[in-house]
Every structure is written in C-alpha cells, then in structure tokens.
Amino acid sequence: MINKVQILSVTPPGNLDAYIRIANLWPMLSIEEEKILTKRLRYNSDLDAAKTLILSHLRFVIHISRNYSGYGLLQADLIQEGNVGLMKAVRRFNPEIGVRLVSFAVHWIKSEIHEYVLRNWRIVKVATTKSQRKLFFNLRKTKKRLGWFNEEEIQIVARELGVSSRDVREMESRMSAQDITFNPLPEEDFDGKVNTCSIQYLQDKKSNFASGVEQDNWEEHAANKLSNALLRLDERSRHIIYARWLDKTKKNTLQTIANNYGISAERVRQLEKNAMKKLKIAIEA
Template sequence: MSQNNTAKKVDDMIVEDVDMEQLEIESEDEVVEEAEESVTFAASSKALDATQLYLSEIGYSPLLTAEEEVLYARRALRGDEAARKRMIESNLRLVVKISRRYSNRGLALLDLVEEGNLGLIRAVEKFDPERGFRFSTYATWWIRQTIERAIMNQTRTIRLPIHVVKELNVYLRTARELAQKLDHEPTAEDIALQLDKPVEDVNRMLRLNERISSVDNPIGGDSEKALLDIIPDEKEGGPENTTQDDDMKKSIVHWLQELNPKQREVLARRFGLLGHEASTLEDVGREIGLTRERVRQIQVEGLRRLRDMLTHQGLSIESLFNTEH
C-alpha cells in the first residue's frame, strides 16, 4: 500500500470518528432537551396539583356568622390561640379570592396566597370588633397591602441578576414574616439571626432594597389616572363579600368628611367618589377653575391627611388607592 493511500485511509477514519462524535453530541442534546421538557411539564403539573390540593383543603373550613365573628375576634384579642386560628382558617378563601385578581402580575397563585395569608394573620391580630367593621372589610385592606408589596418587590427588582433577585426576596420575605411575630420592625440583626446569615450580608441587601425603593413614585404623585379599587368580583360571589364593599365605601366617605372642602372635592373628582367620575388633573382643574399644578398640590395634601388618619387605625392608604395608572 502506498503512503498516499495509507494517509487517505487515516483521514477517512478521522472523519468517521468526528462524524460519530458529532452524532453522539446531537443525540445527547436531544435527550437533554426532552428531559428538560419532561421536567418542565412535571413541575407545572406538580404546581397545579399543589394548588388544587390547597384549594380543596381550605374548602372544609366553615365561614363564621357575624355573631361568631365578634365572639372569636374578642377572644383572639385576649390572646386565645384557638380563636385566632379559627378566625384565620375561616377566611383563607377570602385570601384566595383576592389573590386571583393579581394572578397576571408576575407571581404564581400560591405565592400570592402565601403573601396574602401574612396580611390575613396581621388583620386578625389587629382587628377590633367594637369599631363596627365586618372582619372581611378590615382584612381585605391588609391582604391587598401585603400582596401588592410582594408584587412591587418582584417587579422592581426584575432587572437585577436572577441570583440577586432570589436572595433579596428571601430577605424581604423573612422581614415581613418577622414583622408579624415581633412587636417592632425587624432589625438587620433579627433577620440575620433568623436566616443564620452575617449581619453585613443583611445590611448589604437592605441597602440595595432602599436604593431600588427610591425610584418608586410616592402616593399622591403625578399619575394621570388613579382609581379606587373597590369593585366587587361578580364572578365569585359568596358570604365573605356581602357587606364588604358597602362598608368600605361608607368608611371612605366618612374619612373624606374630615378633609377641608377643597381637598374633599379634588379627591372625590380624581378618584371617582361621591358621585363623580374619576378624572385627570387637567380635567379636575378645568372643572373647578384651578391650574393642573394646584390640583396636584391639593391632592398631595389631602392624601397626606388621609394617610395620617388611616395609619392611626392600623390601615394603609396604598391598599385603598391604586395609583399605577
């Protein structure tokens, strides 16, 4: 055999080896892709099963009558753990109902429910039945507040590297959970102890969160349209919302009466209250003969006064007014 023929056969063998290696690589890629698809499908099925299981479990908790609600609320205020547990369990469906309204905001339903449950627990701890509110009315504000804060934390950090987002969410969630247990806002030392992390790491993440928070628009800012989110969900009627919206509307009207006439008129026209349609700053200015800037200033003053009134009652103005639009 000539040297050239021998070289050619060697070259052919090398080509065949390369082709086989490429084929093996492509086959491995296909197997990996199929495996990833199977894992994704399995994870989705698992999440769906977990959601269905949770919904079926809470369905067995009976709702409280108005009389039972007052009875258990009074006991819970005195430190009765059994009454506290009963109040929480009988209102878990209310959390799911509210959570579903936020289902397209970037968090899975069970995550929304988990955050809403923290708000429900807080509501049970602070609810005073002697003030005349139904518990569902009071709890709705707390549930919305915790869910909206969780969504805000998720969406405003989405541009960070994914590992940073996950780490930050762990710290923020731990802080919220500790806030339910402690009689003060959790410190960096509290969070570090709970997570078994160095205090320096906690402080670093908290500073990051503060920098991110600084870009958020404050309530009473210059948003073009703000609507009061008190529209009932007609698709899901139930005993838990029979008086909820009426109570809320009456309460808001009462709080508006505490403002001066100009603040009351501006907020009523801006947020669609007292028979008015929700309007822009420009429209309100034309209707009452003021400049757009002056209307905005009055709105800020009125919302600040409302915030002070609600804070004294353990409520949050962010859970009543939606200024995202």
C-alpha cells in the first residue's frame, strides 16, 4: 500500500516546469532492475521499491498527459490524475506476467485521466455510456482530419469507431455546445451577450402561486363556516355528525351511536339526515 507521503512526492508542485525537470532526472529502469523492484513490492510489500517504480515512470505520465491538452484543463491536474493511475498500476502489477510495467500502466494512467476529463470538461456530462466515452475521446482526433462532418463523413466515423451514426451526430452536437452562465452576476449581465440567462427570468409553468393562495384561503373559509354551522346544531346532532364524519380515528356505525343514546339505528339515521340539511343551509348562506 502506498501512503500519503509517497502520493505527495509525485504530485506536481506550483512550478510545473521544475516538476517536469525533476521527473526527467530519475533514471529509467532496466528490465532486470524493474523485475527485482516489482518482486520486492509484490512479495515483500517493500514501499521503497514502490516509490522507486513510481518515480522512474513519472516521465511517461507527463508524456501521456500532453495528449489531453486540448480540453482546456491544467496540465498539472492531468499529470496528477495520471499519477494516481500509475500508482494503481504499480500496486496491481504482477512481475510474473512477462511484460514491462509501462505497458501495463498505460491503461491505468489513461483511465484516470479520462475520468478526470469527463468530470471536468463540461458542467453537464457529455459522455455517460460506453459508446459515448469512446466517441468523446476519438471524435476530436477524427475531426482534426475531417473538419465539419457531412453525412458521408458521419457514416465513415461510425464505421471506424463501431458506433451508430446517431451517436456520432449527438456527440458532435454535445462537443460543439458551450457552457453558459446560468445566473450571472449583475455586472456581468450588461455585456450585450444574448447567451446568458438568469434564474430571475425563468418561468415555472408547473406552479400557480395565485391559485395556491386562493385554494388555501377557500379551505380556511370553508373550515370556518363548517365550525360555525356545527355550533348551531343541538349537542346530540353535533355528536352524531362528528362521530360519523369528522372523527379521524374511526367512523362510527349507526348502531354504535344508537347504543350510546339508547335509540334505534333508524332514529340515528334520521337525526343525521336532518343535521346534514341544516349544515348545508348554514354553509351556503
């Protein structure tokens, strides 16, 4: 396992040129030296061997990172992400497989840089599926050769990359789009540009504030009228209405109420019917 001290030792400092010069000073390992170090790490967990393996391969990370300079990201950040991939490769490398460490590490270095570019190139993710990721990193190279795509060129690219022509069109559109400020500062909102927008100018078509207020007022008004109407009923009728319709815990049956008052269920039904009529007249008044 590689500790934090060793991670910091391969992190580009503020002066990138100085970092690159120092990284290139580390000598490249011979096949025999690399084999000894990788075995010491794998079988003895030798951290000094891991450090030497990492530092001697930093030049390769720097070289690979330069291939991603066209995405507008800092090279120091690209190198740092690539170094993370290098450390993962060193940790997983098996010296018995018969290949050089750099050949194994290239995949891990590129993988970490790819993830970093996809996370940071745009606010909105431009590549989420496997085919979109493949297109994202290959379409830029292809466009340098073809320029703007016509239908024939789209078909060529689709065949070369093994994706659908629809995927090519969609990715070209995503990569051509530009991020814009969603909610610019006031001083930025008077530069004459038409590609800025503000949350203050957006309309929420799914909500109606006026209707919501009106509905709340109506419900409060109806509740007040019902309360006043209930007060006009006699105590027995008021209890019947409450037990039958307003008790949130349970709805009492006619027979249950009849047993409480010592009358028939039919008489309770008649009292309930009369009470409901009185309530309706009071509420509509």
